[in-house]
Amino acid sequence: MPFSDWTHEAIRKIEADFNRSADTHLIPLDLPGYPDIRFYFKDESSHPTGSLKHRLARSLFLYALCNGWLNEKSTVVEASSGSTAISEAYFARLLGLPFVAVIPAGTSRAKIEAIEFYGGHCQLVGNPSEIYTESHRIAEEAGGHFMDQFTYAERATDWRANNNIAESIFRQMAEEEYPVPAWLVSSGGTGGTIATLGRYVAYRRHKTRVLCADPENSVFFDYFKSALAGHPDRGLSLDVGSRIEGIGRPRVERSFIPTCIDAMLKVPDALSFAAMRYLAWRLGHRVGGSTGTNFVGMLYLAEQMKAAGEQGAIVGLLCDSGDRYGNTYYDDAWYRAQGIPVEDPDAIIVRAVNGDPVFTQQAMAGLEAAGAGVGAAA
Template structure:
């Protein structure tokens, strides 16, 4: 099991506040969706939904596709990803480098229907990573029977928690060594944060795409009785902030997010508002500015979803200072990919002044 690193962002020591990045891009697949897709594959294996040498089809052009391709290749499976025809060439290249085959389709809103059709036509398994958002064990313990030490134990029937593949291991698909061992969930991201810090952070900040990461962290915090609060950073055009604020579970904006991997035009079933303490709406330009400042300060190159979360973290740190609170803020660093081409200079400058003066002036 890979324990991803915490990367410290230096703050004035007299503040008594720590800022760290939980670098999920350090996963073997390089994807923040690594834990989710690992859990989804384990669940499908245990239910007998994936067959040896078979085909797995999913619809995504984000980090989930890269993680899915990684696990499919490990298991010797054909992996087809339905992507919008407008997907950037570098993202297609990343999916293909991980072992996937891209199937461009238009319009973008219909890629999910096309993935279901392809799976049905090929006799493959449709991996719906939005529906699989609850596959991760949020308690931080192993819950999937039939999976031991990274292998699928044999002899069972689909649906009874075992895989039913005789000796239980696909040829070339012995998924040990930090891949899918330990059942659905494996190492828990929040549990790792607590162990690495050696104390409870004041805030954990995450983005929301499927909603799986935030739901998993929020449930973990409540199950174990931690006082740590969870904030979700939400980009422009996303339904999560207005849906959370209004309590409307089917809220929709009908507009796509410009930040890769997070933000959705509708509230997804994996998003759990009751497990979240705060949703912070973040201008896309603020995400770009936060990334530019991060790189100048630390040399860390990150992507748009990390920038979105980082700006939310700066807002929370400003609030902590105003309230006289000390403690840690941990940002889930979800990607190392590209960010939108926007002018974020005003936001980068505001962060720089904040570190000098202790006062965050938000650009208008």
Template sequence: MINAWATQAIEKLDEERRRARVTPLLEFPLPEEWGVRLLLKDESAQPEGGLKLRLARALFRDAIAAGRIRADTTVVEATGGAMAAAQAYLARLLGLPYVAVMPKKASGADVERLGGTCRYVHPPLAIYDEARELAERLGGHYVDHYTAAASVDWRGGSLAEELFGQLGACPHWVVVGAGTGATSAALGRHLRGRGLPGRLAVADPENSAYFPGWAYDAADYSTGMPSRIEGVGRPRLEPAFAADVVDLVVPVPDAASVAAARRLRAATGLAVGPASGTNLWGALELAARMRAEGVRGDVVAVIGEAHPRHLRACHDDAWAEGRGLDWRPHAARLADVLDRGAPW
């Protein structure tokens, strides 16, 4: 039986979801002669969390309903970036202490600004054991979103329902990145479950297991290397990733992600991170393929995490050069294709 606090907490989460406005669709400029429209579903318009807020909300709701999170529970997670910010935002909403365990070189400024605490550990892969052990010591709840995302029900108010409601007609392609894999699974199941003609593509950075695992139909595929693109890519196929509803996985060079993020900022003014660049690059590749094949229609790419902090990261030359990401050749390729009519 759900207690009074749990009932109130779930009501707060549901009210927060109802207050959240529908995130906009922005048009990315393509040459008119292509006959292809590229739309960007801008999840950075979500309050405090971007693309990860919908999943974080569902994870909290599920854990509260099951009694894993109570009125005095410390919520612990092994993550940084947008997922940590989203969870810190929700923990503050519910009056819960929150601890994000993240790699030593990560920035926890957003978590701390939202009232959470950061614990930094090294090496990076130690964050998972540290978070699990910390939750046990504190009598808290370890969210473990990579595993939990496979089973949580987050259809209510989902990205898929909202996106297809906005579009009116089904696009030729929907493009999304994969971190937990839950977003691509939800979008793909929406397409398949309703018999829609659109296809789903996952844009995948270097070092990630999603492209080779999908291509070789190997659910246990592992690269053993972390992604350099925050928010997308994993060294293994996560439980929530549903390969059977993905029509194509597009590998994207990390430096191309940086170039595309810069091109997106120039077109929209949004200071997106490289994960949005990954998605844009994949979407542009598919749009160019449609152009070459004489196919007309829409491509929709999901973007998120536009934040001023990215101005000091992928939009900064010194940051990119320090990581060996030479974005200039990829930027030149985008200019040739989009501005001068060259083939992809």
């Protein structure tokens, strides 16, 4: 079936929007405790919709259009904790399509307002595990299309080229002291970004390794460990959602591919938030909780490298701005209500950035590690 003029015009609009957008910055950060290691953050908050998910949403729309899944009468539906929905609402408005975001009820008000700003409608769900069923139902009743980021994220992005995030990182690193990073660090939401990083590194035959940092309420780490042991358990599930919005899943998503990852780290939420607060202070602007999770992973690797006498660069992702979390992650009352400690985790992060090897003492820090080069779990 030949594609319609509407489809051709929709693709043109998305490509034109891409041509109007600049690449995101790569921000260096020197840490006093690691004079021989260079730290960088790929600042994805500078996308038009403010997060890493802008890349994913663009890819998902192009994938759906080129597969013939969208037309001028489609209602676009997505299951999302916020950032992907914001970005998809942006592209739906660009194409003149209605958009419905099915999101957990605990999603920050600022994210809901951002979805609504781009013309999207939010359907809140009490149990995070029900967002998939509800998304299918709404799409079927509306005669629309469920984008299903958790299934298609890893295949919608061209991981070999087309200015994907991995290609962009290596291009921007070309004139640095260590142009080929020792490690790339990203958390896992859909699994699409971590798959892109791992595939690109393999395709370009770099010696770079990839670490995925996972929050408390997520099955990805345990699934990775089961895959390492030779019996991957896709049936793993939780009945609670992650407190780190945008990352961690209560079930094993199809886009999460453990063989694209060299190592994983399970990070306590309190440490993620402490690392987030430290970065906000050092960078001079707020970052989100997932960036804090990534930073803990970077510090853990730095301690490993320093102990082994290694030099090199570690690149992590700054996933989104912290401005959307003013009433949660940057509100003392929220931490008290959640029962999340602040002072001790803050002290651990300060010690870590000053070179005190607190994260190699995993029991003390509450971390769990698995995979190549980070002390594989038994």
